[in-house]
Structures are given as structure tokens and as C-alpha cells.
Amino acid sequence: MSEPNPAPKNDTMIEAVRLSKYYGHFAATQDVSFQIKRGEVAAFLGPNGAGKSTTMKLLTGYLAPSTGKAYIAGYDTQTERLEASKVLGYLPENGPLYPDMTPRTLLRFFGEARGMSSSEINERMHEVINLCNLHEVLGKPIGKLSKGYRQRVGMAQVLLHEPEVLILDEPTSGLDPNQIRDVRKLIRKLGETKTILLSTHILQEVEAMCNRVVFINEGRVVFDGKPGDLGTNPSEFDKKFHELTGAAASE
Numbered sequence: 001m002s003e004p005n006p007a008p009k010n011d012t013m014i015e016a017v018r019l020s021k022y023y024g025h026f027a028a029t030q031d032v033s034f035q036i037k038r039g040e041v042a043a044f045l046g047p048n049g050a051g052k053s054t055t056m057k058l059l060t061g062y063l064a065p066s067t068g069k070a071y072i073a074g075y076d077t078q079t080e081r082l083e084a085s086k087v088l089g090y091l092p093e094n095g096p097l098y099p100d101m102t103p104r105t106l107l108r109f110f111g112e113a114r115g116m117s118s119s120e121i122n123e124r125m126h127e128v129i130n131l132c133n134l135h136e137v138l139g140k141p142i143g144k145l146s147k148g149y150r151q152r153v154g155m156a157q158v159l160l161h162e163p164e165v166l167i168l169d170e171p172t173s174g175l176d177p178n179q180i181r182d183v184r185k186l187i188r189k190l191g192e193t194k195t196i197l198l199s200t201h202i203l204q205e206v207e208a209m210c211n212r213v214v215f216i217n218e219g220r221v222v223f224d225g226k227p228g229d230l231g232t233n234p235s236e237f238d239k240k241f242h243e244l245t246g247a248a249a250s251e
Contacts, residue, residue, distance in 0.1 A: 005086045005162065008073035011038045013165050013195040019058050019068035028054040029219040031068070038164075041191040042212035043227070044199040047245050051219040052199040053093065056169050059197075060090045072165055089163035091154050093170045099143025103134050103153045106142060110157050121160075128156040132186065148179030155186065166190065168198040172205065184208050203237045206230070217245050 014036035021028045029051045036042050044052050057063040059070045061077035061084060070077045075084035098106060107128070111121035129135060132152040137145055142153060151171065158166065171187065172180045187209050190196060197214075200206070206213055206227050213230060215223035222244050223230070231237040 005164070006073075006075070006083045008038070008087065008164065010074050012036070012071070013038050013040075013073050014042075014059060014167070014197055015069075015071040015074075016055065016059060017069040017071070019055060019070060020066050021054055021058060021063060022066045027219050029058065029216075032058075032216065032219070032221055033068075034214050034221060034224055036195060036197055036212070036214075038195055040212045041187070041196045041210050042198075042214055043206040043210040044197055044214050044216065045201065045203075045206060045223075045241075046199075046216040047201055050201075050216045050245075052201075052216060053169055054219075055216065056090075056092075056167055056197070056199060060088060060167055061085070062090070062092075086161070087164045089158035089161070089166045091158045091166070091168045091171060093173055097142050097150055097154055097157075099141060101142055102137075102139050103129075103142065103145075103156065104138045106153065107156060107160060111160055114161050116161065124160050124162065128159045131159065131189075132156040133182075146179075147174050148176070148182065151175065151179070151183060152186075155183075159190075164194060166194050166196045166198075168196065170199055172200070172202070203230075203234065203241060207237075215244050 012035045016032050016034050019032040020030050032055055046052050058065050059077065061081050064078060072084040073087045077084045107125050108121055111124065132155050134152055134156060137149050142150060172183050175183060187196065210227060213223065213225060213227050214221060230240045
């Protein structure tokens with residue numbers, strides 16, 4: 001039987017402390033600092049190439065920072081990686097989905113890799129299959145599934161060990177409008193019980209799912225506040241987006 005997930009050290013569930021990542025002279029991120037409290041659903045907003053994915057990899061411990069610290073539920077993701085990983089679910093933009101496996105075999109594989117008992121795996125598989133609505137494709141090879149279903153399988157894998165914190169990188173990227181609606185609905189439901197940070201460059205995502213926005217541009221945080229502070233309608237939102245990325249000045 002797997003060990004229970006460790007208790008969070010405090011109510012700050014995701015924390016970046018002056019995170020920087022350098023590749024030679026190029027700074028992918030520079031002095032990125034913010035906190036996400038328990039129960040918040042936060043958008044990590046910014047244009048393509050702004051440093052969103054790099055920051056998320058630093059937060060999860062996938063990348064080591066050049067300088068700074070990252071914490072999940074109070075656990076340092078470099079020095080307390082195992083404790084942090086037990087309370088974290090991370091969905092990268094292109095998740096580790098093995099195309100020859102079926103959703104059923106993939107979920108069981110990841111459950112066993114996490115040291116979950118057979119009874120725990122069966123119980124959690126039942127719950128995440130229902131939550132992500134995977135019944136119709138459980139026996140089909142993942143490589144044959146639509147992008148929307150693959151995204152649902154990825155989400156089910158992320159949720160299998162009941163993490164308290166979710167970090168989702170572009171969860172609706174490449175999906176059609178119906179699939180986007182399904183994923184947004186799922187994220188809103190998850191946000192009722194979990195702390196979520198999701199990256200996007202789509203303004204509608206913020207309005208649909210989030211109660212907090214952290215905006216990054218050229219590797220630096222340029223805004224941290226509520227969605228309403230970015231505007232109350234699409235045109236105001238769009239104008240603020242351009243202002244924060246410096247696009248308005250260059251037009």
C-alpha cells in the first residue's frame with residue numbers, strides 16, 4: 001500500500017521565489033516570484049515564448065533553476081522532490097502518453113509506478129474514468145484517440161494519485177470548440193477542491209475558469225491580480241494584453 005500524501009506545510013500551495021533559468025546568456029525566466037494560495041484557480045497568462053512552460057517546469061522540479069526556489073505545498077521541489085511530487089499533478093503540453101497502451105493499461109501502469117496498491121488503483125481508476133468520461137475508449141490504443149480524448153487520458157493520469165495541486169500547461173491547446181468546452185468544464189469542477197495553475201495565452205480561458213491571473217512577458221512577471229483588473233469585456237482584455245506585452249507601443 002502506498003504512503004499517504006504528505007500534509008501541506010501551509011496554505012501557500014504553489015510558490016516561485018525569484019526563479020531564473022539561463023541558457024548561456026539567454027534568460028528564459030528572470031526573477032519570477034508569485035504565490036498561489038489553497039483553493040485558487042490561477043491563469044498563467046502570456047504570449048507564446050513568454051516563459052510560461054519553462055516556469056512550470058521549474059515549479060514542478062522537472063527543470064533545476066539557475067537561481068531561486070520553487071515550492072509545492074511548502075516542499076522545496078529540488079531538495080524535497082518526492083514529498084512535493086506526492087501532492088502535485090503536472091500535465092505538460094505534450095504529456096507522456098504511450099500510443100500503444102490503452103487508457104486502462106496506462107492508468108494501471110502509472111498507479112503501479114507510484115507504488116499504489118491494487119485496490120487503490122482500482123478505486124482511483126474508477127473515479128478518474130468517470131470524472132474524465134473515458135468509458136468509450138478504455139480499450140482503444142491511445143495513439144488512435146482524438147486529441148480531445150488524449151487530453152482527457154492525460155488528465156486522468158494526473159489525477160490518479162489524488163493530488164491537491166494541479167499544474168496544467170496549455171490544457172486546451174489544439175482542441176476543437178466542443179473539446180475545449182469539455183476540458184474547461186472539467187477544470188472548473190476540479191477547481192472546487194484543488195489548487196490549480198494553468199498556462200494559456202487565450203483570454204477567454206481566464207474568464208471561463210480562473211479567479212487569479214499571473215501575467216508573464218519576456219520571462220518576467222508583469223501583472224499579478226484578478227481577472228477583472230484586466231478589463232470587464234473582451235476589448236478591454238485585449239487592450240491590456242497588448243499593453244502588458246509591449247505590443248501596443250510597437251503598433
